Amino acid sequence: MDKENMTDIESLLQAAFPFWERLSLPQRDALCKGTVRTHYNKGKSVHGSGDKCTGVVILISGELRVYMLSEDGREITLYRLYGGDVCMLSASCVLDSITFDVHIDAEEDCDSLVINPAVFSGICNECIYAENFALKTAVERFSDVMWAMQQVLFMSFDKRLAIFLYDEMIKNGSDTVHMTQEQIAKYIGSAREVVSRMLKYFASERIVEVSRGGVRITDKKRLAELARGK
Amino acid sequence: MDKENMTDIESLLQAAFPFWERLSLPQRDALCKGTVRTHYNKGKSVHGSGDKCTGVVILISGELRVYMLSEDGREITLYRLYGGDVCMLSASCVLDSITFDVHIDAEEDCDSLVINPAVFSGICNECIYAENFALKTAVERFSDVMWAMQQVLFMSFDKRLAIFLYDEMIKNGSDTVHMTQEQIAKYIGSAREVVSRMLKYFASERIVEVSRGGVRITDKKRLAELARGK
Incomplete structure (x- = not known):
């Protein structure tokens, strides 16, 4: 990857992660190297079609839809993510406490960063502020899911x-x-x-x-x- | 409160909280003083009947049922807690990222500790390990809720x-x-x-x-x- 792209990724990661300042230079470097800029065309599956742990997705622009899928193909939309949002549920392997999996599709053309789950997991183990951010992000989605559940059930x-x-x-x-x-x-x-x-x-x-x-x-x-x- | 009770509470808190060793002596003292040993009779509402933020509940023995309630009185059981479990959703005010509320009833006679939410919140602000524990506990329940949702919906x-x-x-x-x-x-x-x-x-x-x-x-x-x- 050329140097310009690397600087680009670094500034996007810095903007997305409040714990950035807590990381050492080698940790920042590892995160940057473990991150790939990824484009998803509208309609494409981002996560959940067999791929176990996609990684942490930072959505730069576009729209992601997170949903549950039943055995007989019924879908329930849980929530949507937009530019600036961080998606942790595509990296459920990073958090031991998450024992379920969801499906994620690109609802619009999406520009994103995808962070290798093993790299992100390593950072979470080394830096509690990173793990805290990941957990907090997941708990926010918990609130969204509870709301969706209320709608669907009642x-x-x-x-x-x-x-x-x-x-x-x-x-x-x-x-x-x-x-x-x-x-x-x-x-x-x-x-x-x-x-x-x-x-x-x-x-x-x-x-x-x-x-x-x-x-x-x-x-x-x-x-x-x-x-x-x- | 007599000294014996205080020692009792301290050892129960220590057993429940993996972050106990990270706390300073004044922090431990504040937690102990903010904790009340509480008995709930079978059938009693522990949380959700108007009381905004009950506090963190450490269940010593018994069984709690956590459920959602619709306007017309339908209930959906989300999960159950047993002796040794920590209930964070009865203290949703502690975690900003939780924007929903649930109902909690005692399904059996329960012996518990209830920690004042303001006290626990203060500890979370001072000690990232405490906040980390609270978030992790909430995310585990997220997994339970997703499972319940799958049961009900599909x-x-x-x-x-x-x-x-x-x-x-x-x-x-x-x-x-x-x-x-x-x-x-x-x-x-x-x-x-x-x-x-x-x-x-x-x-x-x-x-x-x-x-x-x-x-x-x-x-x-x-x-x-x-x-x-x-």
């Missing part, structure tokens, strides 16, 4: 919000619902944080666009389907 | 029920599972009617006998096969 709130937005759209004859998230929460008997989180999810699914002025519906068909509980 | 119901009955049989060393159908439904995240129908089917296959007192397993071999998905 399947009520997304439907309720979709019905509300759809009804408002029809009632006002406008694509945009001019209400604050606080107001929407009040109308459907929920909390602002819950509405906010669900709108964020709707936005990630490109069903709505959220702005200061309110909520603009961008995919009426999908919203109607959600409202009917599909 | 597994056919007969298999789920068979696994539950088989596990209970082994755990209690008894052919009879002394539970109502309502309770079984609650444990495996289903409805009583569904459990009732499947038990009727199991009975028709002479795998179990259903009575008021519970479910007696009459064909262990067949139940084990079902649990393995055959």
Whole structure:
């Protein structure tokens, strides 16, 4: 690899890892050498099709979808990652406490860094700050998964919000619902944080666009389907 | 608190926390003083009925059940904790990365230590090894939750029920599972009617006998096969 690329990787790693300053120069060097800049085309599987431990993925740009796959091919989306996010579950071998595996696909063209799991694991063993970062990242995803699980299992709130937005759209004859998230929460008997989180999810699914002025519906068909509980 | 109790608490904390040796004497002292020995009667709610952050629970003996609760009262069991386990999710305020909350009930009479969350949080801020332990414990539970999710989402119901009955049989060393159908439904995240129908089917296959007192397993071999998905 030429020197310019190496400097590039180093500055990207430094930006992604808050523990960078805690590493010795040889450790930084090992991390850089164990890192490969990788492009994934939209639709490509990044992790989970037989490859045991892909490595730590630092997403520079694009979108990754993390999901569970049943034996009969059913999928449940757990969460999505965007530029700047670090993916630890593609390197479950690094953390002993992770005993499950997930599937990860590129939802958009992705530019990323992939760090060799053995190299990253070595750094985690030597530097507790690195291990702490890895664990913290995993626990954040735990929160995302719990939220997804709540949606899938209890399947009520997304439907309720979709019905509300759809009804408002029809009632006002406008694509945009001019209400604050606080107001929407009040109308459907929920909390602002819950509405906010669900709108964020709707936005990630490109069903709505959220702005200061309110909520603009961008995919009426999908919203109607959600409202009917599909 | 008398001195004997204090020594008792100290040795229990030392046994539970691998980072104990990393703490200074004042830190150990603060932890001990922030810890209360607590007994929960069977059936009591330990966490989740309004109380925001109960604290870190070290279970000495007994059994805790950790579950999610939907707005309409459905429960999904996520995992169970036994003597020697440390419960971090009852102290979600300690870890910023945990943004969800769960319910925790005592399934048996429980003897435990409860550590004040502010005290534990302070220790985590001062000692990275403590924070590391807290995160690792949370990530282990993440693995449990993923497993539970897989069970609930993907597994056919007969298999789920068979696994539950088989596990209970082994755990209690008894052919009879002394539970109502309502309770079984609650444990495996289903409805009583569904459990009732499947038990009727199991009975028709002479795998179990259903009575008021519970479910007696009459064909262990067949139940084990079902649990393995055959």
